[in-house]
Amino acid sequence: MAIPQHTIDQILDRTDIVDLIGQRVKLKKTGRTYSGCCPFHQEKSPSFHVYRDKQYYHCFGCQANGNAIRFLMDIDNRNFIDVMKELSSQAGIELPKDNQDNKKLSYKRETVKPQVKPQAQTQEDKNTASKTQEQNTEATPSFEIDPFEAFSQYPDPEHFDPTQFDQTGFVQAPQDGNLYDLLENIAQFYERQLPHSKVAQNYFRHRGLSTETIQYWRLGYAPEDWQHLEKAFPQDIEGLKLLGLIRTSDSGRDFDLLRDRVIFPIRDSKGRVVGFGGRALNDEIKPKYINSPDSEVFHKNQLLYGLYEGRKDRAQNWL
Ligand SMILES: [Zn+2]
Incomplete structure (x- = not known):
């Protein structure tokens, strides 16, 4: 099933990401954002922020980020269509039915990644890499982010534009x-x-x-x-x-x-x-x-x- 981008945008417009994530994560209003403990990594001090105006979430601890679709896909390990069915029924928007004629005319487009020149690893990459390693060895209970260190490292969540930072969390419809x-x-x-x-x-x-x-x-x-x-x-x-x-x-x-x-x-x-x-x-x-x-x-x-x-x-x- 191909869902046109305008339908996806419409569904996202009618979905409140704070309400949606609030059902899974205890969120507290902190100025412009809502914050809570990240559901994607273990932490004791909240570095997970939800931006209602941008309809986007961002975790300053593990860099998990995205819109409502990405959140449901990642938290429940579900596929795009499955998530869209749920969101569309909640939003009261009908998804296009599979049209036999259109189906015959469509084919799967392949994703071709642009070739990126290898770059020198930035300090941030190294930090992320070492964090990932630590997370993978789950036997490291001592791992947690020191909140003081965290705040000196992370941008002020109040004045942070999550959508500028990373676009990869936006889920686009796989276009046929x-x-x-x-x-x-x-x-x-x-x-x-x-x-x-x-x-x-x-x-x-x-x-x-x-x-x-x-x-x-x-x-x-x-x-x-x-x-x-x-x-x-x-x-x-x-x-x-x-x-x-x-x-x-x-x-x-x-x-x-x-x-x-x-x-x-x-x-x-x-x-x-x-x-x-x-x-x-x-x-x-x-x-x-x-x-x-x-x-x-x-x-x-x-x-x-x-x-x-x-x-x-x-x-x-x-x-
Ligand atoms: Zn996180």
Whole structure:
């Protein structure tokens, strides 16, 4: 089930994080924040703060932080959907029902972590690391945070903006991909490649196509690289496979269906891109034409095929 971000925001707006956490943790109002002993680590003096205005919690002892969703997920070890079901019924907001049609068009997007250069460990990291180690060896009953030391180390919770400090505690909906969106992005990608290939540009020029015509038909170019789509859309591998634009070799290696070809996007009656035709750059290369295969959005033997053929006839003198 994909829950749109605006529904999540609406549910969070109607959820009071102080009430929610107050059911599990004894909270005391301390100025701008509510504080209590952290449920995520052992402590005797409260370093766990809940910010009603930000709808966020932050522990200065173990750095646990997040919104209402994160809190329920972490404290009960529950998954996102499960927590959203509870919060939505409390907030009186209905979650979207699974729509069979939408389901067919969606695929799981992968999370691709940005590559972070290794950095020198900061003092804070080292502190956290050593604390974690101590926590892991639960046989260290002497471990506790000295409140005086704690206050000299931690920022004043009153004037601390927890959301500035760490965004990782915000739980975003795991967004599913949509095949139409992916096809549109791929069409744009192929269009952007055309200026990089002299040969492909010459091909169109020799066919007498003007820049306007090329733009009107959204013609493009698929590069030679065997994995250009994988590199351009690393989160969308599942979608690319559903569209048949990625093939898997016998040795299990993924490669692009269309390589070093001029690209003709195939559009449906609504103008949405549903597939691609690729033509080799010279007649020696066989096959001369490759079309992307049938998919959830592209059925060559149905209405769309006729539409595509009609267009292809008109475009015949180009090919
Ligand atoms: Zn804590």
